[in-house]
Amino acid sequence: MLHIVVCIKQVPDSREIRIDPKTNTLIRQGVPAIVNYYDLHGLEEALRIKDEFGARVTVITMGPPSAEKALCQCVSMGADEGVLVSDRAFAGADTLATSYVLALTIQKAEDTWGPVDMIFCGKQTLDGDTGQVGPGIACRLDMDQLTYVELFESLDIEKQEVVVRRHLEDGVERVRARLPVLITALDILNRPRRASLPGVLRAARYKPIVWTTNDFSNLDRSKIGLKGSPTIVSKTWVPEPKQVNTEYVDSANVVAAATDLLNRLYATELPQKLGWS
Amino acid sequence: MAEDKRRKMIGLQPEGDVDWSMYRGIMVVVEQRSGVAKPVSWQLLGEARRLADKLDAPLMALVMGQDVSHIAQQAIGYGADIVYHADAPELKDYRTRPYSRVCLKVIKTYRPEIVLMGATYTGRDLAGAIATHLPTGLTADSTQLDVDDERLLLASRPAFSEKMLATILCKQFKPQMATVRAGVFQALPYDEKRTGKIIAVHQDMHENDIVTKVLEFVQDDNRVNLEDAQVIVAGGRGLGGPDGFKLLHELANVLGGTVAASRAATDLGWIDHAYQVGQTGTTVRPKLYFAIGISGAVQHVVGMQNSDYIVAINKDPNAPIFQIANYGIVGDLFEIVPLLTKAFQERLTPVMAR
Numbered sequence: 141m142l143h144i145v146v147c148i149k150q151v152p153d154s155r156e157i158r159i160d161p162k163t164n165t166l167i168r169q170g171v172p173a174i175v176n177y178y179d180l181h182g183l184e185e186a187l188r189i190k191d192e193f194g195a196r197v198t199v200i201t202m203g204p205p206s207a208e209k210a211l212c213q214c215v216s217m218g219a220d221e222g223v224l225v226s227d228r229a230f231a232g233a234d235t236l237a238t239s240y241v242l243a244l245t246i247q248k249a250e251d252t253w254g255p256v257d258m259i260f261c262g263k264q265t266l267d268g269d270t271g272q273v274g275p276g277i278a279c280r281l282d283m284d285q286l287t288y289v290e291l292f293e294s295l296d297i298e299k300q301e302v303v304v305r306r307h308l309e310d311g312v313e314r315v316r317a318r319l320p321v322l323i324t325a326l327d328i329l330n331r332p333r334r335a336s337l338p339g340v341l342r343a344a345r346y347k348p349i350v351w352t353t354n355d356f357s358n359l360d361r362s363k364i365g366l367k368g369s370p371t372i373v374s375k376t377w378v379p380e381p382k383q384v385n386t387e388y389v390d391s392a393n394v395v396a397a398a399t400d401l402l403n404r405l406y407a408t409e410l411p412q413k414l415g416w417s
Numbered sequence: 418m419a420e421d422k423r424r425k426m427i428g429l430q431p432e433g434d435v436d437w438s439m440y441r442g443i444m445v446v447v448e449q450r451s452g453v454a455k456p457v458s459w460q461l462l463g464e465a466r467r468l469a470d471k472l473d474a475p476l477m478a479l480v481m482g483q484d485v486s487h488i489a490q491q492a493i494g495y496g497a498d499i500v501y502h503a504d505a506p507e508l509k510d511y512r513t514r515p516y517s518r519v520c521l522k523v524i525k526t527y528r529p530e531i532v533l534m535g536a537t538y539t540g541r542d543l544a545g546a547i548a549t550h551l552p553t554g555l556t557a558d559s560t561q562l563d564v565d566d567e568r569l570l571l572a573s574r575p576a577f578s579e580k581m582l583a584t585i586l587c588k589q590f591k592p593q594m595a596t597v598r599a600g601v602f603q604a605l606p607y608d609e610k611r612t613g614k615i616i617a618v619h620q621d622m623h624e625n626d627i628v629t630k631v632l633e634f635v636q637d638d639n640r641v642n643l644e645d646a647q648v649i650v651a652g653g654r655g656l657g658g659p660d661g662f663k664l665l666h667e668l669a670n671v672l673g674g675t676v677a678a679s680r681a682a683t684d685l686g687w688i689d690h691a692y693q694v695g696q697t698g699t700t701v702r703p704k705l706y707f708a709i710g711i712s713g714a715v716q717h718v719v720g721m722q723n724s725d726y727i728v729a730i731n732k733d734p735n736a737p738i739f740q741i742a743n744y745g746i747v748g749d750l751f752e753i754v755p756l757l758t759k760a761f762q763e764r765l766t767p768v769m770a771r
Contacts, residue, residue, distance in 0.1 A: 157577050166577060235545075236428070236552055243426060269576070270557035275513070275545030280426045284629050285513055287542045303632070308538050309642065310450070313510075314632040363429065370554030370589040374571070376581050382722055382741050386729075391748035398756035401728065401744060402764060405705070410726060413704050414647055414672075417765055 142195035142297070143253055144186040145246050146219065146260045147277065148179040150203050150210040151267040159378055175210045178262025180217075180332040182325040185292050186260050187218045187333065193297060196220050196253055200245050202230055202238060208348045216335035216343035223249065227352040232366030235268070239276025240363050244356055246281065258302075259322040263288055271324070278322035286317055287324045428549040437530075440591035442475040443468055444501075444529035446520060447492055448539055449480070450511075450634075454488050456645070457535035459495045459604035461597055465533055466496040466605060468564050474530070475499055479523055479618075481516055483509040486615075493613035496605045500613060501527065505620035510631035511539050515622045517546045523618055524551070529592050531570050533562075536596035544596050554587030556595040562602075570595065575700070580719065599644055600702055641675070641691040643699045648674030648706075651694055651721070654681040655710020655731060655750060662688055664751070665709060668758045671765065677701070679717045695720035710750050713738025730754065 152171045160167050186197045199214040201207050202225045211222030225245050233241065250256050259278070264271035271287070278285035290312065291305040300319040305312050307326055335343070353359055362368060387404065391397040410416065443465045447458040462478060469476040478492035481503045489502040503519045520543065524532060532547075534540040536558045548555035556572035561582070563571040570593040573584045587593045643649065650669040652662055662676060669676045676692060683693045694701050695717040706724035711717060713729070713736055721727070722741055729742035730750050739745045746753055 154577050157580065159580050166581070234554070236549065236554065239549060240426070240428075247423060267577070270545075270555075271541050272545040272548070272555060272557055275542060276428070276549040278513075279517075279546045279549040280428050282424065282427055285542070285546070286629075288538045306538070308634075309645075310640065311634055311636040313634045316630045316632055318628040360429070370552070370587045371556060372586045372588065374584045374586045376576065376583040378581050384727075384741055384743060386739055386742050386745045388739075389744060389746045391746050391753065394748065394752045394756055397746055397748065398753060398760045401746060401757065402760045404744060405726070405728075406764075408726060410705055413725075 141254075142189065142193060142257045143250075143255060144189060144195050144197050144258045144260065145249055145256050146179070146183045146186050146197060146199045146214070147242055147273070148183065148199055148201045148210060148214060148262075149176045149265050150174070150201065150207040151176045151265055154266045173206065173209070175213055176262050176265045176267075178264060178325055178327060180262075181327055181329045182260030182262050182323070183214055183217060183219065184330045184332040185323070185325060186258070188292075188330065189258070189295060190218065193295065195257075198223065198249050198253060200225065200242065200249065202226070202233070202241050202245070205350075208350075211348040212343045212346055213335075215346045215348075216339040217333055218336070218339055221253070222346070222348040224348045224350045225352075226350055229353050229361065229365050232369060233364065234369035234371045235270055235272040235276055236370060237364050237368035239273050239280055240368065242273065243277050243280035244359060245351065246277065248351065248356065255320070257319045259283070259320070261322065261324045263324045263326050274322060274324040281320075281322075283320050283322050284317045285322045285324070286315055288326055289323050290326045290328050292323075292329065428552040430552060437591045440528040440530040442477055442527075442529045443472070443531040443533065444477040444479055444524070444527070444592070445497070446532065446534040446540070446543070447478050447480045447488060448535055448537060449482050449485060449488055452482070452485055452488065454491060455535060455537065455599075456604070457537060457540075457597070457599035459491075460599070460602040461533050461535060462492065462496045463604045464562055464597075464602040465531075468531070468562060469498075471564055472530075472568060477501065477527065477529055479503075479520065481508050481519055481620075489615050491607070493615070494607045494609050494611050496611075498613050500615045501618045502615050503618040503620045507622055507624055507627060508620055510634070511543075512627060512629050512631065513542055513546050514629065515620065515627055516543055517550065518622055519618060519620055520547050521550055524592060530568060531564075532592040532594045534596050536598045540596050544594060548594050551590065551592075553590040553592060553594055554585075556585040556587075559595045559597045560601050562595065562597065569593070641689075643675060643677055643692070643694060643701050646675040646677075646701065647704045648672045649677045649694070649701055649703045649721075649724070650674050650707045650709065651677035651679065651711060652682055652709045653679035653711030653717070654685070655712075656682065656687065657710075659687040661710070661751075664754045664758075665707075668707070668754055668761070671758055671761045672705075674703075674705075679711045679714070681711075681714075708738050708742065709754060711738055712736045713741070
């Protein structure tokens with residue numbers, strides 16, 4: 141049977157994060173934790189493959205104990221197992237350290253449930269916004285990667301081949317790759333399903349598997365957490381709101397207003413930059 | 418058990434002490450398709466030229482593809498001192514494995530202290546693989562770059578849906594890597610007299626060893642590309658319905674610009690979500706942005722406030738959009754926009770053609 145791993149992350153819904161205007165700091169209180177939006181599209185595609193071909197779907201995440209809730213949500217949708225990799229020593233990881241831990245977790249999942257044929261990730265997370273962890277995992281496991289997939293065209297189990305459409309700035313690329321392969325999902329890939337009633341019932345009782353640093357015999361502690369992360373955030377700041385002296389164009393006479401605006405725009409460097417005659 | 422049989426994981430730290438001072442210069446990885454370079458690559462060379470001069474170090478470019486020697490030449494005209502040029506049929510289409518293999522070889526041989534590439538789909542795919550392989554730190558999607566006295570790359574990027582900026586460093590390893598957003602920096606004027614060195618790089622993978630195959634590429638000329646637009650004409654709730662966008666299309670056509678929308682307009686189904694500018698849509702920074710019938714909710718403003726010039730047209734004099742607009746017209750957009758289109762049309766069309 142196929143074994144598919146889906147990597148997810150529980151993130152604060154960044155759309156709900158506000159900046160305190162007095163202190164210029166982030167207000168995190170009351171911000172709901174959600175499963176990273178794009179990851180659910182990766183899970184949906186894995187579940188579709190499970191529906192069609194039969195597969196074991198293992199969902200993994202690295203995060204605090206509260207991330208168990210995110211795994212239960214995935215189980216309610218139809219995932220077979222959820223693994224939480226959680227330890228204080230993992231905290232503060234950048235994308236390099238994160239891909240190391242997730243790659244180790246996938247190797248351990250292979251030892252436990254059999255070789256992995258496909259890995260799905262979201263194209264990026266809402267809080268980190270980098271899109272680097274997927275390629276990082278593929279690279280560490282020496283697997284081919286198909287990023288920014290907008291359509292899963294076909295899977296040929298006999299030939300061990302997949303064909304997908306990758307979304308690019310100027311068009312779409314059809315690519316064929318061989319299993320095992322790592323795929324990162326766009327939101328246009330599919331529409332994630334709602335939890336089924338049996339799924340909800342199972343999730344209500346489900347207790348995710350938790351692995352800590354002690355569960356990995358081959359873990360190199362110098363490569364995890366803050367210590368294993370080469371990038372350092374040296375400062376963060378809220379950009380000053382743009383100071384603009386708005387010039388108002390008198391609109392009492394609309395014909396004159398249009399000409400007036402045109403003349404003002406022509407008086408800037410815009411005609412030169414935009415090639416206006 | 419199986420753990421012992423496993424191959425060693427890729428991207429673990431180099432063994433022993435490495436003399437990082439051997440790493441010198443900045444390398445820009447040039448992106449191309451079908452022999453045409455992406456504008457972001459030349460924009461990056463422009464900014465990297467400034468940084469290289471500050472570091473008193475060479476500016477290198479890496480050009481990969483099939484029949485792309487003209488791009489290697491162009492890279493010099495856009496500011497590179499040295500161009501590494503890998504030309505092979507296996508490199509015709511971008512694929513992670515052969516491209517990252519060439520990149521790694523060039524980086525390990527010529528040792529740049531900084532490696533930059535565009536934060537495009539391809540750039541992000543490639544950078545993530547290379548940074549893991551080396552291994553080194555990688556900053557995604559930077560919008561500001563600088564170097565300090567210790568030769569550290571200060572790569573700044575938006576965080577938390579554009580609400581903050583964060584400066585990110587990598588002190589531990591070289592090269593320091595970043596992907597950079599398109600449209601942020603300006604390319605230098607092309608100088609065909611500029612001279613530089615082009616060094617051929619051998620690509621050593623055989624097609625039989627590359628299992629991933631690009632079957633076809635379908636160009637989409639109708640793809641909404643807000644990120645690269647120089648002029649954007651955006652509309653919101655004030656347009657009153659999908660028909661209002663016709664006026665915007667007319668103005669955009671005259672200016673060679675692109676139509677966009679606020680979340681209010683896309684949520685109401687007046688126009689596709691692909692056109693949405695803002696926190697849950699696309700972040701843009703065109704030279705000129707028209708906000709027409711858009712009140713200026715924070716969700717919209719964070720996605721367009723970095724436009725060079727903003728023109729706001731709204732009937733409500735208290736609409737917050739006026740606070741960030743360079744030019745404001747308080748009035749009826751249905752009257753003003755067609756007149757503005759006409760005025761531009763007359764001004765931009767050569768006298769003879771009228």
